[in-house]
Amino acid sequence: MKVLAVxxxxxxxxxxxxxxxxxxxxxxxxLQKRLISFIEEGLEWxxxxxxxxxxxxxxxxxxQLKQEYPQLKLAxxxxxxxxxxxxxxxxxxxxxxxxxQADYVDTITKRGYESPSxxxxxxxxxxxxxxxxxxxxDDDKPGSPSYYITYAKIRSEHSGYEIFxxxxxxxxxxxxxxxxxx
Numbered sequence: 001m002k003v004l005a006v007x008x009x010x011x012x013x014x015x016x017x018x019x020x021x022x023x024x025x026x027x028x029x030x031l032q033k034r035l036i037s038f039i040e041e042g043l044e045w046x047x048x049x050x051x052x053x054x055x056x057x058x059x060x061x062x063x064q065l066k067q068e069y070p071q072l073k074l075a076x077x078x079x080x081x082x083x084x085x086x087x088x089x090x091x092x093x094x095x096x097x098x099x100x101q102a103d104y105v106d107t108i109t110k111r112g113y114e115s116p117s118x119x120x121x122x123x124x125x126x127x128x129x130x131x132x133x134x135x136x137x138d139d140d141k142p143g144s145p146s147y148y149i150t151y152a153k154i155r156s157e158h159s160g161y162e163i164f165x166x167x168x169x170x171x172x173x174x175x176x177x178x179x180x181x182x
Contacts, residue, residue, distance in 0.1 A: 008136030010055025
C-alpha cells in the first residue's frame with residue numbers, strides 16, 4: 001500500500017467543540033501509531049479532504065511524522081472551493097496551516113459549494129485514488145464516515161482495496177495506557 005485515505009467523524013459528531021479537548025490527544029495518538037505501522041510497510045501518501053475533526057487532526061499528525069519520516073507526503077483534496085468559508089477563525093487558521101504544509105492540495109470539483117453531490121463525488125474520488133482507507137468509526141454511530149465506507153466496500157468487492165478501522169475501544173485503550181503509566 002502506497003496511498004492511504006484517512007477519514008472519520010467531524011469534530012461536532014464527536015461532541016468536540018474545542019481544540020483543547022482531551023480526546024483529540026488520544027485520537028491523534030492512535031492515528032500516529034497506525035500510520036507509523038503503515039509507513040514501515042511502505043506507505044508514501046496520506047490523502048484527506050480537510051474536513052474538520054479526524055481528517056484535519058490526521059493532517060497534523062502526518063505533518064509531525066514527516067520530521068521522522070521525510071518520505072511521507074500529505075495530499076489534501078477538498079470537495080469544493082472555499083470549504084472553510086463558514087468556519088470560525090481558529091478553525092480556518094488550523095485548516096490553512098495544514099494546507100500550507102501539505103505536499104499536494106487540489107479541489108475536486110473546481111467550484112464553490114453547489115450541492116451534496118460534490119461531497120459524494122469527493123468520497124468516491126478519494127477512494128478511487130487510494131489503495132486503502134483508514135477510518136475512525138463506531139458501528140453504533142454511523143455518521144459521516146459511513147459515506148466513505150460505502151464506496152470503499154464497493155471498491156473492495158472488485159479489487160484488493162482494504163478498509164482499516166479504528167474503533168472507540170482502541171482510543172479508550174490509548175487513554176487507559178497513559179493513565180496506567182502515571
